[in-house]
Amino acid sequence: xxxxxxxxxxxxxxxxxxxxLAPGSLSPKDDFFKKLGIDSxxxxxxxxxxxxxxxxxxxxxxxxxxxxxxxxxxxxxSRL
Amino acid sequence: MLDLTKYSSIGVALKHALERFASExxxxxxxxxxxxxxLTYAEFGKRALPLARAMQDAGFSATDRASIIMTNQSKWLxxxxxxxxxxxxxxPLDYKLTPAEHWQLxxxxxxxVLITEYPIWRQLATSTGRGGATNLQTVLVTEAPPNAxxxxxxxxxxxxxxxxxxKFAPRERKDLACIVYSxxxxxxxxxxxxxxxxxxxxxxxLTALYPFWPGVRYLSIxxxxxxxDFMVGFFGPFTCGACVVxxxxxxxxxxxxxxxxxxxxxxxxVPLVLKNLQKGLQAKFDELPTGKRKxxxxxxxxxxxxxxxxxxxxxxxxxLKQVHDAFGGELRAIIVGGAFTEPQTLxxxxxxxxxxxxxxxxxxxxxxxxxxxxRPFRADTVGKPLPGMEVKIVDPAADGVGEVWVxxxxxxxxYLNDRELTAETIVDGWLRTGDLGQFDAEGxxxxxxxxxxxxxxxxxxxxxxxxxxxxxxxxxxxxxCVFAANYVWPKRSMVGEQLILAIHLExxxxxxxxxxxxxxxxxxxxxxxxxxxxxxxxxxxFPRTASLKIKRNDLAxxxxxxxxxxxILPL
Numbered sequence: 255x256x257x258x259x260x261x262x263x264x265x266x267x268x269x270x271x272x273x274x275l276a277p278g279s280l281s282p283k284d285d286f287f288k289k290l291g292i293d294s295x296x297x298x299x300x301x302x303x304x305x306x307x308x309x310x311x312x313x314x315x316x317x318x319x320x321x322x323x324x325x326x327x328x329x330x331x332s333r334l
Numbered sequence: 335m336l337d338l339t340k341y342s343s344i345g346v347a348l349k350h351a352l353e354r355f356a357s358e359x360x361x362x363x364x365x366x367x368x369x370x371x372x373l374t375y376a377e378f379g380k381r382a383l384p385l386a387r388a389m390q391d392a393g394f395s396a397t398d399r400a401s402i403i404m405t406n407q408s409k410w411l412x413x414x415x416x417x418x419x420x421x422x423x424x425x426p427l428d429y430k431l432t433p434a435e436h437w438q439l440x441x442x443x444x445x446x447v448l449i450t451e452y453p454i455w456r457q458l459a460t461s462t463g464r465g466g467a468t469n470l471q472t473v474l475v476t477e478a479p480p481n482a483x484x485x486x487x488x489x490x491x492x493x494x495x496x497x498x499x500x501k502f503a504p505r506e507r508k509d510l511a512c513i514v515y516s517x518x519x520x521x522x523x524x525x526x527x528x529x530x531x532x533x534x535x536x537x538x539x540l541t542a543l544y545p546f547w548p549g550v551r552y553l554s555i556x557x558x559x560x561x562x563d564f565m566v567g568f569f570g571p572f573t574c575g576a577c578v579v580x581x582x583x584x585x586x587x588x589x590x591x592x593x594x595x596x597x598x599x600x601x602x603x604v605p606l607v608l609k610n611l612q613k614g615l616q617a618k619f620d621e622l623p624t625g626k627r628k629x630x631x632x633x634x635x636x637x638x639x640x641x642x643x644x645x646x647x648x649x650x651x652x653x654l655k656q657v658h659d660a661f662g663g664e665l666r667a668i669i670v671g672g673a674f675t676e677p678q679t680l681x682x683x684x685x686x687x688x689x690x691x692x693x694x695x696x697x698x699x700x701x702x703x704x705x706x707x708x709r710p711f712r713a714d715t716v717g718k719p720l721p722g723m724e725v726k727i728v729d730p731a732a733d734g735v736g737e738v739w740v741x742x743x744x745x746x747x748x749y750l751n752d753r754e755l756t757a758e759t760i761v762d763g764w765l766r767t768g769d770l771g772q773f774d775a776e777g778x779x780x781x782x783x784x785x786x787x788x789x790x791x792x793x794x795x796x797x798x799x800x801x802x803x804x805x806x807x808x809x810x811x812x813x814x815c816v817f818a819a820n821y822v823w824p825k826r827s828m829v830g831e832q833l834i835l836a837i838h839l840e841x842x843x844x845x846x847x848x849x850x851x852x853x854x855x856x857x858x859x860x861x862x863x864x865x866x867x868x869x870x871x872x873x874x875x876f877p878r879t880a881s882l883k884i885k886r887n888d889l890a891x892x893x894x895x896x897x898x899x900x901x902i903l904p905l
Contacts, residue, residue: 296609
């Protein structure tokens with residue numbers, strides 16, 4: 255199983271690709287609403303992409319209130 | 335549908351609906367591609383009554399209050415019916431609030447019972463604030479894993495009792511049915527006290543324009559605690575024998591699939607989602623090869639011409655079959671609410687033959703005040719007042735725009751535990767909406783701004799400045815106050831509303847990057863839709879009352895003397 259650090263890095267890389275950002279432009283503590291200027295719908299699209307990548311199901315309620323990549327990676331890690 | 339003029343309460347109307355439509359499907363719950371639940375009205379009753387009985391056995395009686403904090407799912411509606419059956423008062427809370435906000439409202443509402451989902455309870459149980467809600471006696475959780483720590487809660491499945499039938503508790507029209515929080519978390523809770531009559535009358539008026547019947551399928555996406563979904567995603571369809579579809583996952587791909595799979599008739603959306611839908615469709619149209627695009631544009635033009643006076647669904651579905659098939663082929667209307675929708679978005683859908691039921695309402699007024707009747711469709715207005723609604727424009731300016739006041743049997747009886755705010759809001763039976771507008775010659779209402787210090791986001795969230803101020807407490811400066819920018823600098827607009835933070839620095843203090851970063855950091859603790867957009871540095875002492883409260887109106891008047899564009903420093 256990958257480490258939390260690996261998972262966090264994969265989440266950041268995927269988010270950078272999804273939103274067409276330069277590699278390394280996101281960090282674990284970034285608030286994705288603020289940093290990416292995205293709304294709740296765009297967040298759901300990102301979650302779908304993450305689910306496909308990690309081959310997991312991430313229920314909507316699990317990510318309710320989550321707004322930074324680090325916490326998001328922790329939620330994913332717990333389901334790997 | 336049931337003749338609701340003959341009923342005295344939500345509970346008795348639902349009880350009769352369950353008998354009358356016993357074999358019709360009332361609920362479908364789907365999670366991704368899996369259908370989790372499908373209930374007839376008779377089965378719905380069999381699920382709800384054991385809960386009502388168990389609540390009564392646990393000491394819950396008529397007029398007691400019970401709160402629901404759940405995502406949209408079948409147990410939301412089952413719980414609500416059980417509460418009404420037992421004569422209780424429902425306190426529906428937004429599941430998206432923070433645990434601290436939930437506890438504050440649970441305490442304020444005096445709820446004796448809380449029905450929630452395990453993941454929500456897990457957060458609530460470990461947060462501060464629980465100690466204050468001493469009124470709460472029973473907590474029921476759904477979907478708790480087998481070995482989960484329940485922190486004093488009880489499992490829904492084990493709590494329900496089939497020992498005997500519950501006792502139906504009749505209520506009168508003027509009795510309290512629900513306490514609905516229109517906003518006010520973190521600040522002054524605004525708990526709208528809604529009576530059974532409010533809902534019965536609103537349902538009569540709305541279903542006359544947008545009818546439900548057995549076979550109609552309503553896709554419930556807006557949270558059911560919201561006044562719109564409670565009406566058109568529960569009480570309205572249930573009293574007409576229609577079916578409500580819940581999705582446990584609101585990812586766009588599953589929502590799209592649900593339209594096709596369940597052949598949805600109606601759906602309610604907030605403007606933000608509608609706009610995103612428009613963007614997605616427009617992108618698809620733009621990808622069409624030139625030839626196909628020309629044909630498509632011609633078909634849209636023909637549809638537009640033929641539906642000018644009123645919708646012709648059968649015709650639009652044939653002319654623009656692919657578009658309608660993507661929505662399941664049976665969509666009759668998209669109901670949009672919660673915030674102002676831009677006319678071009680409404681027109682976009684109507685041109686495709688998909689009517690958008692655009693309207694205007696407030697929780698305090700019992701959901702909708704005006705709704706577009708589609709005869710003809712008007713994208714530039716919020717429609718005409720619903721039957722039974724008296725609407726007047728008070729103190730109009732030279733251009734005819736004034737404050738919208740409403741009087742109707744659907745208007746709330748007041749704010750819970752707040753006589754002062756109730757007296758300010760309901761004057762001689764008229765509800766002061768705080769919104770600005772005017773009527774045109776056809777009797778349609780045009781909204782053009784707000785008189786009150788608040789904003790409504792595109793996601794349909796009402797944000798009152800005082801509710802978010804606590805996050806800026808103890809900032810290293812002399813004083814601060816949050817405002818809606820359009821309240822300080824009145825603007826004839828209902829879109830793009832923003833909050834600003836007015837600050838007054840200490841003597842010789844400068845607005846440095848360190849302070850700006852501190853404010854930005856505090857701001858980021860707020861949910862994204864509650865954040866302030868910029869800072870206004872004010873160089874004088876804030877006007878205050880004898881008890882040292884900030885005189886917001888006076889301060890706003892003084893801030894208004896600054897140039898808006900120059901004064902607001904973006905964060």
